[in-house]
Amino acid sequence: MLPAPHTRPSAQPVFEPGVLRANRLFESRDLDDTRERISRVMQPHELRPLARPQAGARSHMDFVRIGGIGLGTIDFGEAMRVDVDHVEDYHLLMFCLRGSAQAQANGRTILADTHQGMVCAPGHAFVADLSPDCEQFVVRLDRRMVEAHCGRAITFDSALDLRNAKLQAWIDQLRVLATSTTLVDAAQRNPVIATELERLLVLLLLEGQTWTDDAPLLRNTDTTRRAPAAGCVRRAESFIESHAEEPLRLADIAEAAGVPARTLLDAFKRFREISPMQHLRDVRLDRAHALLRDARPGTRVASIALDCGFAHLGRFSQAYQQRFGEAPSATLGLRD
Known part of the structure; x- marks a missing residue:
């Protein structure tokens, strides 16, 4: 009682x-x-x-x-x-x-x-x-x-x-x-x-x-034992390329790759030295860079950021600056 x-x-x-x-x-x-x-x-x-x-x-x-x-x-x-x-x-x-x-x-x-x-x-x-x-x-x-x-x-x-x-x-x-x-x-x-x-x-x-970390429950599955690590990374990368503009979570990418999330994290660390979510961010940044470079007059940075899957303009601008060495608005200004 x-x-x-x-x-x-x-x-x-x-x-x-x-x-x-x-x-x-x-x-x-x-x-x-x-x-x-x-x-x-x-x-x-x-x-x-x-x-x-x-x-x-x-x-x-x-x-x-x-x-x-x-x-x-x-x-x-x-x-x-x-x-x-x-x-x-x-x-x-x-x-x-x-x-x-x-x-x-x-x-x-x-x-x-x-x-x-x-x-x-x-x-x-x-x-x-x-x-x-x-x-x-x-x-x-x-x-x-x-x-x-x-x-x-x-x-x-x-x-x-x-x-x-x-x-x-x-x-x-x-x-x-x-x-x-x-x-x-x-x-x-x-x-x-x-x-x-x-x-x-x-x-x-x-x-x-x-x-408490219950990750062993994810690692010790038949799926983990069957899936070759390099293969799951390639499947994840292919899925990210096709769905980068969507609001993806780690679980979504892992499901598409056919492995538990922990297995995918470990595989990316081993073969790519980054996480799946960092790879997703880089794909989105590369797409935003290409769209800004080829944008028509009147295009707004915020519109391209949203189209590429970025919900926070400030964080997008900061990551873009770190990756390309210039602000998104600078790339947009150089389109001609």
Whole structure:
């Protein structure tokens, strides 16, 4: 049994998620309806009130999807137990915007509130007893997306300390996603931007949160033993040449090459002395250089950068300068 959740004076929330408030998924006074609505964007689960149901208690959920990231708030309006048999194919992160919860994940019991939260790994059970005033903030990170951006299978530590200085950059980025309507709108319109936001959020979490490397699970597969390294590099390069302008992730390239991501990384390091993503960047830069050199009058650098798969103009300009020794605008100016 979990300890009873504590009702304590509300602390200052980590942030007020304005974007989510504008994307209310539902409001309901019916527990079965609430369970069904949440299950559509998360997964099947059980809900059990921890006290006599309150007359007029209203639940709600806000939810936004950005690529492989899901952000949501959930408030049941009363003390509630949430019981998930196993988290499906995603990493579940949860803390409280207000109130508190006793959560059990990955075999550990953790107090979640406005200062600390928890992480539940894919495939593990999750149980939480929520205080009557609890509003959860949940982050759903698709497993395949996480592996695509870090190149391996990983498990995050269960305890999420929101006061950890190393985690502040991740929290700041999470705050931006939850409060900037223009950024979310841009990411939902442009898959390249969505992929870059995925990458940033995952890398910042890796930087600030303790994690375990599960890469051996990727290396010890039949595919790894069968595939010759040089062959997988050639297949990856061919795929990159044909799809360079698309919002590719490491997992996409590895899948096309027919090997796990770790195998492809090791093969590129051995045969090319760079990573697949660095090769992708170089292919994109070479294409941008050729297009800028032959561009028609009135062509904008930003348009060519986007056409070649670069979502961030500043980083494109910096990489271009390093590779070709001049700014993109200088190449464009020399087209005649």
